[in-house]
Amino acid sequence: MSNNEMRLILAGFGGQGLLFGGKVIAYAGLIEDREVSWLPSYGPEMRGGTANCSVTLSDEPIGSPLITDPTALIIMNQPSLDKFEDTVVPGGIIIVDSALTNTPPSRTDVSSFTIPATTSAEEAGLKGLANIVCVGKLWNELHFCERETLDAAIRKAVPARKADMVDKNLAALELGISL
């Protein structure tokens, strides 16, 4: 397995934009012509229940798109932290939204960052973009692509009918990078 491979799980409630956050990262991989896979959880549990998605960026063909040993986690609710914390490989990274979880990660063999993503986003007038704040934080820690690629990925991932959301997403990225 490539050392350069990022296997990320984004997990939380349906409606938090986790699938979109994953899509932004997948687009970053696409723009840099890397191997990419994006896999959502699907089924009835998505309607208001927990949702997660697996994103892999690699320099080699990707095996399973379903990640069982993530190198990175973005966690936006407590059940997801409970479910995925133990699966992270040693040396991996966990980013947790403190506004939505009760207890911080307990692992000591990984880097964990508990950030007030939802609170900061709301204070900055970026309600609903905590997902992108977390993506910004993850980029700040891992630099999984070039900085300008990330902005370009936002532009690609935001659908044309929501083009007015591009700037807010870019601002949320900046906010996450600064946290």
Next chain:
Amino acid sequence: MSETNAEKIVFKRPDSLLPVITNYCPGCPHGIVNRLVAETMDELGIEGKTVGVCPVGCSVMAYKFFGCDMIEAAHGRAPAVATGAKRVNPDNVVFAYQGDGDLASIGMAETVHAATRGEHISVIFINNAIYGMTGGQMAPTSLPNQVTQTSPYGRQVSSAGYPVRVCELLATLDGPAYIERVCVDTPAHVRQAKKAIRKAFQNQIDGIGYSFIEVVSTCPTNWGMTPQDAFAWMRENMLPYYPLGVYRDVVADGYANAAEAAAARAADCPIATQGGAR
């Protein structure tokens, strides 16, 4: 025929009917209805652009009888197959020719949904109240107390339920443009049936919509009667249950087509009438 020919031909095989021997039993009205469909194709000059869909049942071999292109469908699926054919070549004339078991039992979903979609096809329905090809079992249109191989004590409505009146049922839908029930027991009735079948095809050519012609028919073989007795039994028992007549005719009602009639029916429903009749 050249004009100098002294003999005037007054009756001949329709061009759209191939010169083959059919597999219909003696006295079976299928032959009459096949002929009426073929005459219609001849008169409208449409054999070359007509595609027929035949069913599973006594008319299963009809692809060998009609001169137009033919598709043999699975049991009950003729309206779905006809839908596929019509959607691919909308300028063609597509008809389905089905019996009662095929159309009103195993294929009821396809029948109802092709009708409610208002597919621009013509469906010819032969209702003789019995499964003929398999040897005389109870059909969805078998009458109460009618004895068949699988209702040996007569159709018990307490357990087998009641016959389906298909014209009446389809007339509740918005899709059909024209629904008529006819029969072919007398020359006058045959002429009326021919008129109805021709109208069903003409409607399709004119883009008026889905047309459905039910022919109340007989099965001398499985009913165990002579052809004449079978017609008498049909008149006595079937016609009171399945009254002849027009069940829907949007043009006679003053509409240009089925869509206009449907829009008028739904006039009080804002979403259904958005953009007017389409």
Next chain:
Amino acid sequence: MAEKVLMKGNEVLAESAIRAGCRFFFGYPITPQTELSAYMAKRMPKEGGTFLQAESEIAAINMVYGASASGARVMTSSSSPGISLKSEGVSYLAGADLPAVIINVMRGGPGLGSIQPSQSDYWQATRALGHGDFQMVVYAPSTVQEMADYVYRAFDIADKYRMPCMIMADGMLGQMMEPVELRERKTDLPAKPWATTGHQHKREHNVANSLYLTAEELDRLNHERFERYEEIKATEQLSEQYLCEDADIVVVAFGASARIARNAVRAAREQGVKVGLLRPITLWPFPVDAVRATIPQAKGYLCVEMNMGQMVEDVRLAVEGQAPVEFFGRTGGVIPTPNEVLENIIALNEKVGE
């Protein structure tokens, strides 16, 4: 080279079909193929094509039958329980020698089963989707790119051999996004002089039919059809070999499970186990030749499937008892983990190494 785009597998199946010249789609809603129908519903009107949500899977496949008889490139899609409903119509397509493309985005079974990924319709697709003696060409893509490539190819193969072709995907491949390079739009489609398009008095009438009441005639036609199948077996087998040249252990897996197996093979190589992956791309015709080519070197085979062991029978038939053929599978929507597969590789390696 076209630009790569990021798309879901289900959407790619739809887009690539359109690019292959498919303008008729008949379907019925079912998870997890939903995005495919939704994509067709959106795109077909803009392509001047037809999207029709049928009243049932049975109606949908019979609309496919009518459209195919009428000369069109036509497709339907469903997931396992819906494919069972289509089986009657597929048998009729085969019996009437009509081309069509059928997508199965598989989910767990039997019965209503689950909506999670599965590969438990292998037997159904390769042995008996419907009554009677017939086969379909069955492609099992394992990437979104292959979903684009093989649905595109399936239309050509279906037309060439006048038979139904199936794409076997699963919930995972259907839902996942990967970068994909889409193929160019086909404009030059093959002529179909046999189609029931209306004879216009220029030819004998065409008939699309699977009914033959004369035993000898049906016997002759079935033999002719199987001669065609022999030609397909000889020319259309497809597979991918990964590190098989020196492999003691050959893992055989298709579709989604091949991706997991590939991870396990890589991990086992890192531990010094000489293992390779043979990935059938055509499930019918099964790549017998590729399997046989590994026999002189291989000491054992491990089939990894998301079912209780179906393809393993084809591997055993190809290996003809010359090496042990073992099986590891998960069902119901459980996706095997690379570690589970790795453990099975190591166990088999120890067993055959003795």
